[in-house]
Amino acid sequence: MRRNALSIVLGLCFVLSYSLGQSAPCTLTDHAEYSKKIKEYTTESFFSTELVDHLPYSSCVPAPDAFLHHIIGAPDVLDYTKDINAYMRLLASKSPRVKVFSIGNSEEGREMLAVVVSDEANLAKLDHYKEITAKIADPRGLSEADAQKLISEGKPIYWADGSIHSPETGAPEMLMELAYRLAVEETPFIQKIRKDSIVMITPIVETDGHDREVDIYLHHKKHPDDPPYPLIWWGHYVAHDNNRDNLGVSLALSRNMLKTFLEWHPTVMHDLHESVPYLYIMTGTGPYNAWLDPIVISEWQQMAYYEIEEMTKRGVIGVWTHGFYDGWAPNYLLSIANNHNAIGRFYETFGNGGADTRVRTLRPADTNREWFRPNPPLPKVKWSARDNINMQQSAILFGMNNVASNGWQFLHNFYLKSRRAVEKGHKEGPAAWAFPADDPRPGEQAAFLNLLEVQGVEVHRIDKEIRIPGPPEREAPAAAKRPAASEKPAEKAEEKKPRETVLPAGSYIVRMDQPYSRLADMVLDTQYYSSRDPRSYDDTGWTLGALRNLKTVRITEMSVLDQPMKKMGRIEVAGSVAGQGKIYLIDHNTDNTLATFRFRLARVAMEAAEEPFEADGVKFKAGTFVIRSADRDQLERAAKELGLKVHATNSALSVATHPLAAPRVAIIHNWQNTQNDGWFRIAFEEQKIPYTYVADTKLREAADLRSQFEVIILPPMGGGGAAGLSAIVRGLPMRGNPMPWKNTAETPNMVAPGLDSTDDIRGGLGFAGLAHLEQFVRDGGLLIAVQTSASLPVAAGMTEMVNVADARTMQAPGSVLLSNIDDKKSPITYGYDDQLYVYFRQGPVITITSFGGGPGGGGGPAGDDAGARSSGRGSAADPDVIQGRSYIAPERPVKRSPHEQELYVQEDLRELARWALPPRNEQPRVVLRFAADKELLLSGMITGGNEIAEKPAVVDVPHGKGHVVLFANNPMWRNETMGSFFLVFNAIMNFDHLDAGRTAATGTAVTQTAGGEEEEE
């Protein structure tokens, strides 16, 4: 019996060395009643260890049950954030080994904590230990001897955090017991952790979502006959994706955790997740992130295998590693640590979305023996909340003990990784990344550089121009095009004479000889994810310079590091009103603050120039804001705050303009999953663009949507295909009683300002809602439908000549792709250059066809498989000869642009086309088009990319008096795609003038004779 030794130790009565000023010393005994219940709630002995099968009782420090009135892991109970935080504060007030720090609030105002547990002596010197880890984290100027001294003196910090994912409810409970146990237990094992390390605990990362989940769980327990509520909102904005925010850092939890990391520099950051049986310890399948120091890859393995071995030795079943996740993308919460030279890791235990005890049946995929799972979970087992607590707590205690026992090694590795990151600029390179001062989007440039600063990355500026030998290595789409695959590199090099890279004065430099060089390089570089590698777990590409449409220059020349430059703090773009005159012009550069400006001065009449023009010798792009009468002071205030350059002129403008609107926008959500709309809400709120958050079920009741809104946005909702559409129309089943989503005494946390409420979440959009949307467009509204939602207006008959389909064989699991502006006169493209990198994930494939509906069908030779021919004489390219009749030469294929192919109508069908096709001004207008297959991929992975190559990315389709705009790419994804935000903002502000520039652009496609003439050549 493995627990004997420890129970003997615990049977003894300890006289503790502290007494908190009380006269009676604290005593420690076994908390028999608690320990008995642990045993009762543990379903199998192989789901426990001697570390957690009991709890000590302290006469000074209250155990969890004294405060919560239940033991941790008791069936059918969960605790709210305020109670968990209160218990942690109670611990801190009663134990000199616990301190509690507030690390900030959630969006809805719930507090996040860092609970620090260590020896009294360590806690007395906390600032000193924080200073040590800070110095090791930035070893510049530190002598080797000094570094060694700090490492020997320092204590590793182990940061455990629970429940970033709200249905994963075990960790917040477990972490209360863990904090108590670490504070009071007197076994050598626990003493070691306390003495030789500092444990930090954040019991709940997503506090808003946690409380909503507890509401729903407890409500269901009280009303077991009613269908359980779905967790419609986890956090205020996004659900599971709150774990994908460490590139955008747009959620309060990401900011709070990042700030806390940079204050403490924990050696290990450990996220506690719950999904797969019974305990998965992260290492990942690979490919591992290619920018991390290989040392950390070893550390993941070492730590995982140590814990697996310790658990397995004790007969615990189903502890494993490797599978489940890849280790590639750097955007998870734990990445905060990996991205900053520390160790980021996680567990997945077998949670159960609450505290039920249930028989759980597993699929063979979870129970098969594999090399990485020699001791797999069982096909069927009774599983309890306490089992979950036991598994999590035992394993993380082994992890903490491992780090405390090998503190020198862990701190030394942290130092090495930090030092090697500083050496990166000179060793592996690149030397630096530059952000040229002539970037046309200074606002977006500053916003991104400020984000790097938030991440702890230093940004410098050069005051004088510098010239670097060699051509610029750019990621800016409009600049140097990548060589086509057919061109041999050698030829290419000969063709181009070596040039200089000129960085104008005022350019920003991100040096690669700083502690967080790897993070900066990782987000700016391009990613190549091989299709030979295991299937990716998440996005495969994320190049932020490209997704934000910024110029970035990768510099390998070391001399750049010797150039004089100045370290920056927060970067502000200077805004101003220059020149004299009554007309104010603001060039359209797609800086997102332009949209902020339009909506801030909603009452000021503004126009958009429909063509490029010149005024006072200055060139302005199509889309330039023209303000003919305004209060100069008011403009100046806004311009300064938003960093906009306003040009005042008295010149007579001859360019055509149309009014630029600040319309009423609705963002639609359903009552099943609000994740994707959350990223849209964040984008709108950050740009301070007002919107109304409207439920699909509300659309059923709103007969006259056009009187309420000018623009309605359908963010990606649910899956594509017929079943996906069906789910949008049907919504939650209309079975049982109405299901209100409201704050009540039983569910006080379901709604917060900015979220939605209703008397009944069932029923979806319905046919009535769909009809109202169609009427809205016909009445002159703009419907923007993104990604999986793009099929809705197509299936509902709001578009002609458009088909939306799922990809057949293409794999594009979240990549950065190149697109070309296909229609430079469309207001949706105002301010853009010729090309734009966009985020694309798997679909849909949008096609335009003049006849028929199928992808690739109809448009003459367009749909043919190139190179395919029937068996016969000659080579693949030769004409066949049919025997026994005169030879007729085949028609030669005619070269047409994708645009021409889409609208081409064969000679013999033109009569039919006269009535079958809409008139020219009602045909779909391809605004943005994916690049050709060879140029398509910048970052990530795509196979079978020819399915979307040269296919529309953004299409504008007139319907009645209004428009439908379809997006195949997601323009507002995880707050990483600032470069494509303005496609949406342009559409909104020009919603009633989307036909501007149309005639000239589409022209003669349907009735052209050019194709016919070419055929006869």
Ligand SMILES: [Zn+2]
């Ligand atoms: Zn999770």
